[in-house]
Amino acid sequence: MSAVLQNLIDQPYKHGFVTDIEADVVAKGLDESVIRLISHKKNEPDWLLEFRLAAYRHWLTMQEPTWPNVKYPAVDFQDISYYSAPKPKKKLASMDEVDPELLRTFEKLGVPMHEQAALAGVAVDVIFDSVSVATTYKKKLADVGVIFCSFSEAVHEHPELVRKYLGTVVPTSDNFYAALNSAVFTDGSFCFIPKGVKCPMELSTYFRINTQESGQFERTLIIAEEGASVSYLEGCTAPRFDTNQLHAAVVELVALDNASIKYSTVQNWYAGDENGVGGIYNFVTKRGLCKGVHSKISWTQVETGSAITWKYPSCVLLGDHSVGEFYSVALTNHMQQADTGTKMVHVGKNTRSTIISKGISAGRSNNSYRGLVKIGPKAEGARNFSQCDSMLIGETCGANTFPYIQVQNNTAKVEHEASTSKIGEDQLFYFASRGIDAEEAVSMIINGFVKDVFTQLPMEFAVEAGRLLGLKLEGSVG
Amino acid sequence: MSNGAGRILLDVRGLCASVAGVPILKGIDFTVRAGEVHAIMGPNGSGKSTFSKVLAGHPSYEVTGGSAVFDGVDLLALSAEERARSGFFLSFQYPVEVPGVANAQFLRLAYNTVLGGRGRDELDPLEFDDFVREKMKLLEMDPAFLDRSVNTGFSGGEKKRNEILQMALLEPKLAFLDETDSGLDIDALRIVAQGVNHLRSADNAVVLVTHYQRLLNYIVPDFVHVMDGGRLVKTGGRELALELEARGYDWIGKQAA
Numbered sequence: 001m002s003a004v005l006q007n008l009i010d011q012p013y014k015h016g017f018v019t020d021i022e023a024d025v026v027a028k029g030l031d032e033s034v035i036r037l038i039s040h041k042k043n044e045p046d047w048l049l050e051f052r053l054a055a056y057r058h059w060l061t062m063q064e065p066t067w068p069n070v071k072y073p074a075v076d077f078q079d080i081s082y083y084s085a086p087k088p089k090k091k092l093a094s095m096d097e098v099d100p101e102l103l104r105t106f107e108k109l110g111v112p113m114h115e116q117a118a119l120a121g122v123a124v125d126v127i128f129d130s131v132s133v134a135t136t137y138k139k140k141l142a143d144v145g146v147i148f149c150s151f152s153e154a155v156h157e158h159p160e161l162v163r164k165y166l167g168t169v170v171p172t173s174d175n176f177y178a179a180l181n182s183a184v185f186t187d188g189s190f191c192f193i194p195k196g197v198k199c200p201m202e203l204s205t206y207f208r209i210n211t212q213e214s215g216q217f218e219r220t221l222i223i224a225e226e227g228a229s230v231s232y233l234e235g236c237t238a239p240r241f242d243t244n245q246l247h248a249a250v251v252e253l254v255a256l257d258n259a260s261i262k263y264s265t266v267q268n269w270y271a272g273d274e275n276g277v278g279g280i281y282n283f284v285t286k287r288g289l290c291k292g293v294h295s296k297i298s299w300t301q302v303e304t305g306s307a308i309t310w311k312y313p314s315c316v317l318l319g320d321h322s323v324g325e326f327y328s329v330a331l332t333n334h335m336q337q338a339d340t341g342t343k344m345v346h347v348g349k350n351t352r353s354t355i356i357s358k359g360i361s362a363g364r365s366n367n368s369y370r371g372l373v374k375i376g377p378k379a380e381g382a383r384n385f386s387q388c389d390s391m392l393i394g395e396t397c398g399a400n401t402f403p404y405i406q407v408q409n410n411t412a413k414v415e416h417e418a419s420t421s422k423i424g425e426d427q428l429f430y431f432a433s434r435g436i437d438a439e440e441a442v443s444m445i446i447n448g449f450v451k452d453v454f455t456q457l458p459m460e461f462a463v464e465a466g467r468l469l470g471l472k473l474e475g476s477v478g
Numbered sequence: 479m480s481n482g483a484g485r486i487l488l489d490v491r492g493l494c495a496s497v498a499g500v501p502i503l504k505g506i507d508f509t510v511r512a513g514e515v516h517a518i519m520g521p522n523g524s525g526k527s528t529f530s531k532v533l534a535g536h537p538s539y540e541v542t543g544g545s546a547v548f549d550g551v552d553l554l555a556l557s558a559e560e561r562a563r564s565g566f567f568l569s570f571q572y573p574v575e576v577p578g579v580a581n582a583q584f585l586r587l588a589y590n591t592v593l594g595g596r597g598r599d600e601l602d603p604l605e606f607d608d609f610v611r612e613k614m615k616l617l618e619m620d621p622a623f624l625d626r627s628v629n630t631g632f633s634g635g636e637k638k639r640n641e642i643l644q645m646a647l648l649e650p651k652l653a654f655l656d657e658t659d660s661g662l663d664i665d666a667l668r669i670v671a672q673g674v675n676h677l678r679s680a681d682n683a684v685v686l687v688t689h690y691q692r693l694l695n696y697i698v699p700d701f702v703h704v705m706d707g708g709r710l711v712k713t714g715g716r717e718l719a720l721e722l723e724a725r726g727y728d729w730i731g732k733q734a735a
Contacts, residue, residue: 427574432562434592434648448583
């Protein structure tokens with residue numbers, strides 16, 4: 001590979017700083033007493049402790065999945081601290097009470113808070129290590145009946161809603177990491193949009209892992225009642241450590257009749273250095289249930305970070321005429337590995353799904369798309385369109401596509417398209433011979449490649465995501 | 479046309495180049511003055527395309543000897559993009575496809591980079607649209623090409639027109655047209671040739687790299703050179719091309735040996 005191309009993909013990680021805040025960290029290791037301790041620290045009701053313990057007991061019977069196309073040394077689940085909270089931990093009523101050191105951290109990260117939040121019109125819930133630090137705009141949202149708060153708060157303030165929906169989309173026994181999360185999750189975001197309400201602003205959560213040996217196990221639950229709609233944004237970063245950290249989140253979405261949920265993620269966890277030392281293991285279960293008729297769930301993800309990404313935001317299309325969408329850009333560089341994609345499970349009649357996946361591989365990374373389209377026997381008239389494109393930068397990276405299609409109804413229509421392209425010396429020389437340098441050329445080619453996905457992102461997020469791809473590949477993009 | 483009085487645009491002396499350690503160019507001397515048209519002909523594998531790519535700065539080729547001065551500047555010391563910005567243009571034999579990047583966007587960036595570097599005002603998308611449509615008329619190109627991805631799914635002839643469109647936009651001092659006639663039907667050949675002729679002036683020069691002489695019926699060269707085995711082995715006027723057409727290349731090889 002040419003030296004120019006090499007330089008372009010060797011840009012350093014910009015969020016690799018550690019914030020020096022005293023944290024309340026539980027000793028490493030996992031057994032029932034740790035789970036009881038977490039539940040106790042969070043002053044949880046008994047039913048939730050039982051939920052955790054049931055999940056833990058099931059987890060003990062499960063095996064870590066080995067089918068993903070990723071390689072890593074076995075994770076020692078006893079060598080992780082399952083709870084870390086910034087100290088002093090008291091109830092925060094407003095942003096002014098937040099530790100200034102923490103605020104500076106978020107400023108460095110470019111999280112919109114304070115006036116920035118007002119200008120951007122974004123309500124932000126911030127998860128720092130395991131605990132939700134502050135939720136802005138709660139009052140304004142409350143006026144229209146929208147509940148947007150930390151998961152812990154929801155457990156206390158709205159236990160009936162949490163209890164009704166928690167684990168209904170991703171059961172505790174769903175998979176190894178979901179079971180682990182269900183046992184030890186410490187916080188996350190909760191969002192409830194009541195019947196007929198269109199959420200007046202974008203809701204946003206920013207996750208950050210700050211402690212060296214903690215795992216982050218957040219839990220997100222979003223419910224849109226009949227006719228409600230919401231757009232939810234999630235961003236992630238982590239400091240640079242040379243040990244690996246585990247991130248095993250569970251996100252559950254429920255859309256009732258005519259409701260729509262749009263969930264957008266820009267994931268920029270620390271990916272390890274160019275030799276693959278350090279970085280986040282991102283093993284996440286995200287699933288949406290289109291429970292009602294004409295409901296719609298749309299996932300958009302821009303995955304640029306993590307040493308390993310294992311993630312399949314999915315839709316279960318239960319309600320007749322419901323719609324599932326998955327738009328994804330996954331970029332891997334250096335030694336990163338990604339095995340990501342989606343599942344579209346068509347159960348109801350005339351359900352529709354769209355999958356647009358764009359994988360970009362550089363360095364010595366390996367990028368796999370894995371997707372399932374399943375048409376159930378009762379899904380009359382179901383339709384799916386899938387498009388999976390891969391782009392290779394240089395000679396030493398890999399891209400794979402693993403599409404699984406299961407059709408049990410012969411009125412269904414399923415389309416799958418795939419392509420692989422490559423940014424090589426000839427393309428860059430063509431640009432150069434028109435006066436355009438390699439940095440601008442790569443930027444233009446990548447932006448063209450991801451266009452179909454980026455147009456799905458909310459405006460401010462699209463800008464941020466474009467900038468992020470730029471940082472990851474080129475240093476600076478105009 | 480040429481009276482030998484134009485200023486020297488390109489002066490190549492003893493140029494040697496290799497690819498992956500294999501020598502291809504073995505000592506080329508070549509001079510182009512402003513206002514001139516040169517044709518470089520020769521059999522397949524003689525080094526014609528390599529010569530163009532080496533001058534344009536393709537990274538796969540290593541210059542192992544000699545010099546190339548372009549309008550007073552050491553061409554070989556410049557990066558490929560600097561060569562383009564300083565007025566050197568290569569029309570590709572096989573233009574590269576760039577899926578997902580709109581042609582208009584690519585052309586505008588090239589224009590703003592190259593002409594902006596020469597002090598011309600940069601054009602915004604709307605201004606550029608008006609500007610490029612005028613240029614496209616010259617080549618009888620459908621404006622729909624602006625919205626399509628760069629060269630993606632273009633026919634051979636469409637790609638070549640798109641190359642000449644770039645020449646029209648970038649206003650080079652010296653343009654190397656590498657096998658621009660291949661893949662063109664007779665009507666397209668005429669249109670492309672008219673386009674090139676329209677762009678010629680006393681201040682610039684054109685080098686046609688071609689296998690066949692039919693293009694030279696439309697763009698009449700002042701000099702015809704024959705390349706063989708990585709060297710220019712014969713130079714003549716327009717009539718040399720006709721002789722090559724009639725007799726092939728073999729006799730030159732024998733003569734040179």
